Amino acid sequence: MEVLHVNQLHKRFGPLEVLKGVDLTAHRGEVIALIGPSGSGKSTLLRCIIGLEKAESGEIRCEVPLGMVFQNFNLFPHKSVIENLVEAPVIVKKMKRAEAEPLADDLLKKVGLEDKREAYPCQLSGGQKQRVAIARALAMQPEIMLFDEPTSALDPKLTKEVLQVIANLAREDMTMIIATHEMGFARNIADRVLFMKNGVIHAQGSAEEMLGDPQDRELREFLAMEHEEHAAQELFDGDAVFERSAE
Ligand SMILES: Nc1ncnc2c1ncn2[C@@H]1O[C@H](COP(=O)(O)OP(=O)(O)OP(=O)(O)O)[C@@H](O)[C@H]1O
Numbered sequence: 001m002e003v004l005h006v007n008q009l010h011k012r013f014g015p016l017e018v019l020k021g022v023d024l025t026a027h028r029g030e031v032i033a034l035i036g037p038s039g040s041g042k043s044t045l046l047r048c049i050i051g052l053e054k055a056e057s058g059e060i061r062c063e064v065p066l067g068m069v070f071q072n073f074n075l076f077p078h079k080s081v082i083e084n085l086v087e088a089p090v091i092v093k094k095m096k097r098a099e100a101e102p103l104a105d106d107l108l109k110k111v112g113l114e115d116k117r118e119a120y121p122c123q124l125s126g127g128q129k130q131r132v133a134i135a136r137a138l139a140m141q142p143e144i145m146l147f148d149e150p151t152s153a154l155d156p157k158l159t160k161e162v163l164q165v166i167a168n169l170a171r172e173d174m175t176m177i178i179a180t181h182e183m184g185f186a187r188n189i190a191d192r193v194l195f196m197k198n199g200v201i202h203a204q205g206s207a208e209e210m211l212g213d214p215q216d217r218e219l220r221e222f223l224a225m226e227h228e229e230h231a232a233q234e235l236f237d238g239d240a241v242f243e244r245s246a247e
């Protein structure tokens, strides 16, 4: 069953045409990885879908509630974890606190942070903040979750704990669209991979078709570049580099 349908979406920022006719369909329970070079329009597409940006033309049809998780967490810094989680359900959904709190506690358990209930965002690691952000989005009981590079602000160890939470959601058949540069993760988790380039979906297919040994030349070039960047990043992050230079 189709839960999201995007048809010929166009979006520009002043003279810059960012989305040049994007078509996208998501089915219930499907996990879609959105990949593509920096500036290709991935964030803009997700922001249009959830309504943070307004497209000039085209159509977005979605009958079910959406949630979104951002790269930089966007938690309320002056509110405790539990307050971050109950705020929107109580204010926006008019849910009773007595209902919202147990729901929030369940979600904290789900992301492995029940012991951080009373903590403030500044007392959490990046990975923990992002897991709170995921729980907070889930508190609005969305049927589709959009993730915009949920791990790109995190180091590899913290990335893993966040990806694990997202993988658990996939197992529970949550419909998800995930903009990511984590190709290994995309290959493991995605039912379908969309490759964005220059404001359109340039190619799409199963994770295996797209990330295994793809035929499309531009996709191959992109993957080779990502691979190189990733390797360079690991070199920077690796303790080995520091040990060696300390000799
Ligand atoms: N609010 C804005 N005003 C002006 N230009 C913008 C705005 N938001 C995005 N852009 C431009 O639109 C283009 C697409 O940006 P977008 O953030 O969607 O790319 P992206 O695919 O998410 O890239 P990345 O992988 O780096 O996150 C870029 O050239 C960007 O500079």
Ligand SMILES: [Mg+2]
Binding pocket: 042, 043, 044, 148, 149, 179
């Ligand atoms: Mg982006």
